[in-house]
Amino acid sequence: GAGVSQTPSNKVTEKGKYVELRCDPISGHTALYWYRQSLGQGPEFLIYFQGTGAADDSGLPNDRFFAVRPEGSVSTLKIQRTERGDSAVYLCASSPGLAGGVYNEQFFGPGTRLTVL
Amino acid sequence: AQTVTQSQPEMSVQEAETVTLSCTYDTSENNYYLFWYKQPPSRQMILVIRQEAYKQQNATENRFSVNFQKAAKSFSLKISDSQLGDTAMYFCAFMRLYNQGGKLIFGQGTELSVKP
Numbered sequence: 001g002a003g004v005s006q007t008p009s010n011k012v013t014e015k016g017k018y019v020e021l022r023c024d025p026i027s028g029h030t031a032l033y034w035y036r037q038s039l040g041q042g043p044e045f046l047i048y049f050q051g052t053g054a055a056d057d058s059g060l061p062n063d064r065f066f067a068v069r070p071e072g073s074v075s076t077l078k079i080q081r082t083e084r085g086d087s088a089v090y091l092c093a094s095s096p097g098l099a100g101g102v103y104n105e106q107f108f109g110p111g112t113r114l115t116v117l
Numbered sequence: 118a119q120t121v122t123q124s125q126p127e128m129s130v131q132e133a134e135t136v137t138l139s140c141t142y143d144t145s146e147n148n149y150y151l152f153w154y155k156q157p158p159s160r161q162m163i164l165v166i167r168q169e170a171y172k173q174q175n176a177t178e179n180r181f182s183v184n185f186q187k188a189a190k191s192f193s194l195k196i197s198d199s200q201l202g203d204t205a206m207y208f209c210a211f212m213r214l215y216n217q218g219g220k221l222i223f224g225q226g227t228e229l230s231v232k233p
Contacts, residue, residue: 033221040226041226043223050218055218106219111160
């Protein structure tokens, strides 16, 4: 079946603009994660959805960042008033979910490379 | 808070040889998972191997094996019979078992080059 897909693959924008990054998880996966990977670094957690609700948004760096998952499937990461420091690869991952501590593998998409000029 | 440290930014190995990538972590938790992920230039993060902290036996997956030292909080990855396709960034990652929804905490990565 299809894996996690992310669109666009690359996004170039100007400082101060608004951007939306989309993630299509694997069908049936209830858990969805966003990570940000700056150049030369490991991914950093941003936000986790279980179904439609944001169960943990502790990684969002500030209130310019917001994410939604209105129907429990596709998710959109929204960044307002972009800054040059927002330039990074934004990775999305999905998993069947986490119940009672039972491990479920996270499957990653190819990421969106965001460049803010 | 948990942290993961990879102290080798770059490593290289000759094809068919063995290489070991290092990882240390810091946590006060007793129940957790540890992972090694591979990220080729395509950016797709691929799970290589995982280890449950409650298991004393080291995990193995074909040419990949780990040396898990819980007391020392060390988790190294050994790649045997290295292949050109193993060239990639490798990330060590930690996952707490409970109450954090399965979010991964990654190290800084080690760039591995396999030379013919």
